[in-house]
Amino acid sequence: MSPDNGSKTTRDRLLEVAETLFAQKGYDAVSVRKITTAAGCNLAAVNYHFGNKKTLYLNVFRERWVSRAQRIRACFEENLTGCDDTSPASVIQSLAEALIKGPLTDKERLFHFQLMTREIIKPTEAFEIVLEETMKPSFEGLGQLLQPYLHESIDEERTLLNILSIFSMVLYFNFARLPVSKIIGHAYDQPFKDRLVQHIVDFSLSGLPVKEDAR
Amino acid sequence: MSPDNGSKTTRDRLLEVAETLFAQKGYDAVSVRKITTAAGCNLAAVNYHFGNKKTLYLNVFRERWVSRAQRIRACFEENLTGCDDTSPASVIQSLAEALIKGPLTDKERLFHFQLMTREIIKPTEAFEIVLEETMKPSFEGLGQLLQPYLHESIDEERTLLNILSIFSMVLYFNFARLPVSKIIGHAYDQPFKDRLVQHIVDFSLSGLPVKEDAR
DNA sequence: ACGTATATCAAACGAACGTTTGATTGTCAA
DNA sequence: TTGACAATCAAACGTTCGTTTGATATACGT
Numbered sequence A, B: 001m002s003p004d005n006g007s008k009t010t011r012d013r014l015l016e017v018a019e020t021l022f023a024q025k026g027y028d029a030v031s032v033r034k035i036t037t038a039a040g041c042n043l044a045a046v047n048y049h050f051g052n053k054k055t056l057y058l059n060v061f062r063e064r065w066v067s068r069a070q071r072i073r074a075c076f077e078e079n080l081t082g083c084d085d086t087s088p089a090s091v092i093q094s095l096a097e098a099l100i101k102g103p104l105t106d107k108e109r110l111f112h113f114q115l116m117t118r119e120i121i122k123p124t125e126a127f128e129i130v131l132e133e134t135m136k137p138s139f140e141g142l143g144q145l146l147q148p149y150l151h152e153s154i155d156e157e158r159t160l161l162n163i164l165s166i167f168s169m170v171l172y173f174n175f176a177r178l179p180v181s182k183i184i185g186h187a188y189d190q191p192f193k194d195r196l197v198q199h200i201v202d203f204s205l206s207g208l209p210v211k212e213d214a215r
Numbered sequence C: 001a002c003g004t005a006t007a008t009c010a011a012a013c014g015a016a017c018g019t020t021t022g023a024t025t026g027t028c029a030a
Numbered sequence D: 001t002t003g004a005c006a007a008t009c010a011a012a013c014g015t016t017c018g019t020t021t022g023a024t025a026t027a028c029g030t
Helices: A010-025 A032-038 A045-050 A053-081 A088-101 A106-121 A125-149 A156-175 A177-184 A190-206 B010-025 B032-038 B045-050 B053-081 B088-100 B106-121 B125-149 B156-175 B177-184 B190-206
Strands: none
Touching: A010 A032, A010 A045, A010 A053, A010 A106, A032 A045, A045 A053, A053 A088, A053 A106, A053 A125, A088 A125, A088 A156, A088 A190, A106 A125, A106 A156, A106 B106, A125 A156, A125 B177, A156 A177, A156 A190, A156 B156, A156 B177, A156 B190, A177 B125, A177 B156, A190 B156, B010 B032, B010 B045, B010 B053, B010 B106, B032 B045, B045 B053, B053 B088, B053 B106, B053 B125, B088 B125, B088 B156, B088 B190, B106 B125, B106 B156, B125 B156, B156 B177, B156 B190
């Protein structure tokens, strides 16, 4: 035990602070000194509790990122339970709401996507954790939910491409909030999030709203 | 002039090498020493030609990234000229092909998206260059092309959301090639790229291929 | 041939990096 | 009260960082 800066253990404070800094600045731009200073503990604490900087980074994913992804997944399933059916419209709306409005605070959501995107750009061991523990199970589950509603002629690859397309929109509108804000001209307030979810559902079900006589 | 390692000026070699390394590893993970060693010149060359490391990074965008984005845009316009019309189908196909197959080599495309994504995650001055010189003009042009074909009731925000949705797919299938590959189970070979472009066109025009009786 | 930019070089600057060490503290069973 | 263990600490290790300096080499107008 310890005198406890802020009522949490040094180990927990290190994980929390490290996640914030790694998400905001990236692995290489964050020093062990900055982490330990922000966590209010000694420089050697990282090596004492985690062995080295890299293991601390991996534990941020193991102990914080994955559990947050599971909270999003639980929210999706809760949303879906609240629907009348499991039609594609219900599934997509539940998914979009879980990710865009969802159970995470704005900060949590930002850090979550920053960490994930950094791993996509430049994968480390943490990418395998993300892929195996959250992405693959999610895609498999969505496939089984949507498959019965799709044309029989649609093969497995097309089904996956459809799911990936929905995911791409949800992810893009989340992780690229800055350019999206600058282009649409306003911030992500609650009414816009509502319109955004509705747009994703509409677009996913019908594509562009093209005039009949112009197709 | 100089003895010219590799028939290009030291300045050009620095820009080329710096772009590769910045894209692969990120700004903070690349040292001036690694850049100058890879470029086969002296450590002080960066400060002589660009003043400092940060200005070198910005010039990578100004002199290399933007011009490559313009090559993609030119390819899009060339694709569209080859079409019979400027219908949404033609526009989307031209766009998807310009970005996914397009004029860039695999390496160029990878670096291009890595640099852009890093700026979206953690914007620097370079983000303004990307936004003003390529994103805003592109979105404006696409809006004017598609607007005539969309329902009159669609307001400006909905039009932008539609364009952003198409963009999100194209960007995602490009920059997230690694997780996409791992999920669909094979690499980005030419036949798959063709199917991918077709899927993006289909999905953008009609959304999910849902059975009529299941809607 | 000479003087002047332009370009490249080796060497060094102080600062910050990840990690290790050994001493010091607090806690609790014996 | 004592001994053992877990946790924290200040201090130092060697390395690498971005940048600066002053010397050297090359090209070109005069």
